[in-house]
Amino acid sequence: MATQQTRSLARFMMAPSVILLFVWMIVPLLFTLWFSFQQYNPLNPMRDGFVGFSNYALFYSNPAFLYSILNTLTIVVSVLVITVVGGILLAMLLDQPIWGQGIVRILVISPFFVMPPVAALVWKNMIMHPQYGVFADIARFFGAQPIDWFGQHPLTAVILIVAWQWLPFATLILLTSLQSLDGEQKEAAEMDGAGFLSRFWYLTLPHMSRAITVVILIQTIFLLSIYAEILVTTNGGPGYASTNLPFLVYQKALLEFKIGQASAGGVIAVILANIVAFFAMRAVGKNLDK
Amino acid sequence: MARAVTTQHKTIATAAAWIVALLIFFPILYTIITSFKSEQEAIQGFNLIPSGTFESYSEVQQQSGYFKFFFNSVLLSVGSTILALIVAVPAAWSMAFSPSKRTKDILMWMLSTKMMPAVAVLFPIYLIFRDSGLLDSRIGLTVMLMLINLPIVVWMLYTYFREIPGEILEAARMDGASLWNEIIYVLTPMAVPGIASTMLLNIILAWNEAFWTIRLTTTNAAPLTAFISSFSSPQGLFWAKLSAASTLAIAPILIMGWFSQKQLVRGLTFGAVK
Numbered sequence: 001m002a003t004q005q006t007r008s009l010a011r012f013m014m015a016p017s018v019i020l021l022f023v024w025m026i027v028p029l030l031f032t033l034w035f036s037f038q039q040y041n042p043l044n045p046m047r048d049g050f051v052g053f054s055n056y057a058l059f060y061s062n063p064a065f066l067y068s069i070l071n072t073l074t075i076v077v078s079v080l081v082i083t084v085v086g087g088i089l090l091a092m093l094l095d096q097p098i099w100g101q102g103i104v105r106i107l108v109i110s111p112f113f114v115m116p117p118v119a120a121l122v123w124k125n126m127i128m129h130p131q132y133g134v135f136a137d138i139a140r141f142f143g144a145q146p147i148d149w150f151g152q153h154p155l156t157a158v159i160l161i162v163a164w165q166w167l168p169f170a171t172l173i174l175l176t177s178l179q180s181l182d183g184e185q186k187e188a189a190e191m192d193g194a195g196f197l198s199r200f201w202y203l204t205l206p207h208m209s210r211a212i213t214v215v216i217l218i219q220t221i222f223l224l225s226i227y228a229e230i231l232v233t234t235n236g237g238p239g240y241a242s243t244n245l246p247f248l249v250y251q252k253a254l255l256e257f258k259i260g261q262a263s264a265g266g267v268i269a270v271i272l273a274n275i276v277a278f279f280a281m282r283a284v285g286k287n288l289d290k
Numbered sequence: 291m292a293r294a295v296t297t298q299h300k301t302i303a304t305a306a307a308w309i310v311a312l313l314i315f316f317p318i319l320y321t322i323i324t325s326f327k328s329e330q331e332a333i334q335g336f337n338l339i340p341s342g343t344f345e346s347y348s349e350v351q352q353q354s355g356y357f358k359f360f361f362n363s364v365l366l367s368v369g370s371t372i373l374a375l376i377v378a379v380p381a382a383w384s385m386a387f388s389p390s391k392r393t394k395d396i397l398m399w400m401l402s403t404k405m406m407p408a409v410a411v412l413f414p415i416y417l418i419f420r421d422s423g424l425l426d427s428r429i430g431l432t433v434m435l436m437l438i439n440l441p442i443v444v445w446m447l448y449t450y451f452r453e454i455p456g457e458i459l460e461a462a463r464m465d466g467a468s469l470w471n472e473i474i475y476v477l478t479p480m481a482v483p484g485i486a487s488t489m490l491l492n493i494i495l496a497w498n499e500a501f502w503t504i505r506l507t508t509t510n511a512a513p514l515t516a517f518i519s520s521f522s523s524p525q526g527l528f529w530a531k532l533s534a535a536s537t538l539a540i541a542p543i544l545i546m547g548w549f550s551q552k553q554l555v556r557g558l559t560f561g562a563v564k
Binding site: 006007010016017021025031032090096097099105114116123125126127138172211225227231232250253267272 | 314318543
């Protein structure tokens with residue numbers, strides 16, 4: 001069916017997307033790779049030149065680097081645990097027959113549509129503010145000392161905000177998956193006297209496993225590059241307490257103009273993302289063969 | 291007996307679901323409530339009933355020209371989405387209807403570009419933008435947002451187009467329809483719902499994009515993401531104003547989002563969960 005003509009037409013129709021994405025991805029990435037082996041500072045052009053791996057060495061020896069990697073992973077893992085466990089529980093709750101299900105769904109999904117700076121600033125000022133926030137009001141109501149979230153537990157605060165943003169996503173996808181579970185299977189299991197826990201463990205969880213994998217992979221991609229939430233709340237501080245890798249690279253590149261080091265950090269971020277991407281592609285790719 | 295248990299079960303489930311849902315929604319609800327308070331009220335402790343003043347809304351516009359940022363957000367998100375569709379529709383089309391051995395590889399490669407962390411290309415992009423005068427320009431940012439979302443757009447369209455039965459095409463061909471007639475009269479009407487959902491989701495993603503929109507703009511092309519971020523250093527009493535600005539920034543997208551729940555699942559899981 002595919003004649004020479006339709007095939008070349010197909011190629012012609014695909015070309016703009018492929019070329020645009022190729023140029024957008026490969027060219028800047030090559031620049032970054034090149035800069036990562038250079039000494040380059042737009043403010044001090046006298047000392048420019050090839051420096052081998054010393055940018056990488058500098059980036060490693062910088063204490064901020066270790067912090068940023070640890071913080072990046074802490075954010076990813078904590079948010080994943082909160083959203084996947086919370087999402088499973090919430091999806092199972094919303095899968096029950098309830099009055100006003102449509103409205104409940106809308107309320108639960110809403111945080112996902114809130115742009116990151118708004119989400120972060122609302123939490124920072126309205127909820128977690130040590131003086132005027134709702135948490136402080138609650139603490140005072142019980143006669144406790146309000147917590148200075150961003151001063152004392154900056155990373156926890158960032159994690160809470162990000163988890164709030166992503167819990168709806170996990171819930172929605174897990175709920176979609178749960179609703180495709182065959183009702184007859186559930187009934188059969190119930191008839192056979194399977195209790196709630198064994199039904200959950202042997203029927204519901206395996207059925208959701210694919211959706212859980214997808215949630216984990218997609219969230220990881222986005223969570224590895226959390227940026228705005230940190231910028232508007234803690235600005236990476238105090239010290240490096242809430243600096244993640246993207247934030248550190250941004251600081252090095254656009255605030256300190258240490259382009260070489262920033263590029264080395266960028267390359268490391270790519271490597272980190274590639275490890276995740278490898279698994280993500282396999283999971284999504286399987287679906288294509290169906 | 292069984293029925294009574296069911297009703298009881300439903301009552302408990304309903305109560306639990308509503309409590310959890312309201313807790314999750316609370317930060318948004320409280321922001322909306324606070325936006326109708328005066329600055330004095332906003333800091334007087336927990337209070338769910340505002341005096342109903344629109345003061346903050348008009349102040350946000352007067353002090354910082356709020357609607358310029360709002361307009362930029364609309365322009366950037368809608369503009370980048372339309373651009374992406376123009377480029378992506380033919381590509382997704384050809385992949386769905388005349389797939390070759392390499393189609394799958396190309397799709398996977400496109401997906402992989404989405405996984406590249408933005409910071410990895412921050413400085414080169416910044417340089418390219420600076421040297422071609424695109425920093426803080428609406429055109430530059432529109433192109434940027436289009437490129438960021440292009441993989442998702444191609445993927446979503448592809449999964450929709452693939453569901454259009456190929457037999458219809460063959461039938462049209464048998465009846466002697468030319469390729470263009472086939473596209474215009476047979477396929478387009480069937481593809482419109484898929485294109486519309488893709489558009490909706492993509493506008494939402496572009497509207498909320500908060501890395502490039504903040505880093506590549508200063509004032510002229512700055513959308514709401516950049517404007518809201520300027521509230522990160524508090525200036526005096528600003529709780530009610532922050533709430534008003536936030537409410538306006540999220541309201542249109544929240545409403546669009548409610549209508550796109552299904553497409554969201556499909557689009558963001560690249561068709562892996564439907």
